[in-house]
Amino acid sequence: MRSPVRPHVTGSTGDDLASRLVTGQDGDVDFAFVSGNPALDLAGTVLSRRDEPVDLLAAPADLERWVTECDELPDRATADLATFGSALSLREALYRLALDRVLDRPFDPDSLKIVNDTAAGPVPTIKLSDAGLRLSGDLLAALSQVARSGIAVLADPHACLKECGRAGCTRIYLDRSRGARRTWCGMSECGNRVKAAAYRARRQASATAKGRVPEGTT
Numbered sequence: 001m002r003s004p005v006r007p008h009v010t011g012s013t014g015d016d017l018a019s020r021l022v023t024g025q026d027g028d029v030d031f032a033f034v035s036g037n038p039a040l041d042l043a044g045t046v047l048s049r050r051d052e053p054v055d056l057l058a059a060p061a062d063l064e065r066w067v068t069e070c071d072e073l074p075d076r077a078t079a080d081l082a083t084f085g086s087a088l089s090l091r092e093a094l095y096r097l098a099l100d101r102v103l104d105r106p107f108d109p110d111s112l113k114i115v116n117d118t119a120a121g122p123v124p125t126i127k128l129s130d131a132g133l134r135l136s137g138d139l140l141a142a143l144s145q146v147a148r149s150g151i152a153v154l155a156d157p158h159a160c161l162k163e164c165g166r167a168g169c170t171r172i173y174l175d176r177s178r179g180a181r182r183t184w185c186g187m188s189e190c191g192n193r194v195k196a197a198a199y200r201a202r203r204q205a206s207a208t209a210k211g212r213v214p215e216g217t218t
Contacts (some may be wrong), residue, residue, distance in 0.1 A: 029056050040161075093110070
């Protein structure tokens with residue numbers, strides 16, 4: 001069920017970003033970690049930015065769950081309204097910079113400041129045990145880690161960033177495929193939907209063709 005629209009998130013209009021009304025989601029949603037980088041995954045928590053944007057982070061609890069589910073971040077973090085607002089600002093700054101990179105244009109200065117300032121904050125604590133690696137830290141540390149991961153990928157001249165090829169999907173992802181041939185942000189997210197739509201279109205076209213009356217007959 002959708003919650004009332006909220007005006008604090010920006011969307012893409014192709015060459016620029018404009019303020020948009022974003023529909024939030026009531027209840028738990030499934031987060032997708034398919035972009036190959038935590039910063040890009042955070043930017044992807046707004047869906048369909050150009051058409052009917054939907055914000056998956058409708059409340060601080062959603063952000064807490066996103067951080068917990070992200071493998072590269074601390075497993076627990078508490079979000080108050082202030083840090084929640086900071087997270088949304090970071091998300092939009094990361095999206096703007098990623099889009100700048102995809103469109104091969106200069107980085108937006110305001111977005112650069114937000115990301116750089118966030119990256120200068122505390123970082124998670126890393127501990128190794130027989131159970132493996134464990135990250136711990138508060139939400140500010142988690143956001144700093146996200147900002148740092150964003151800086152790393154955006155500064156890499158060899159990183160291939162793309163926008164998903166499915167119409168309506170505005171997720172930006174890191175293409176590590178051989179020959180950079182990846183087309184969609186993820187198969188389950190978009191690839192299968194594109195293939196299913198193409199299959200339905202072929203069946204409809206075939207059925208229409210078979211139903212035609214040959215020319216010259218009555």
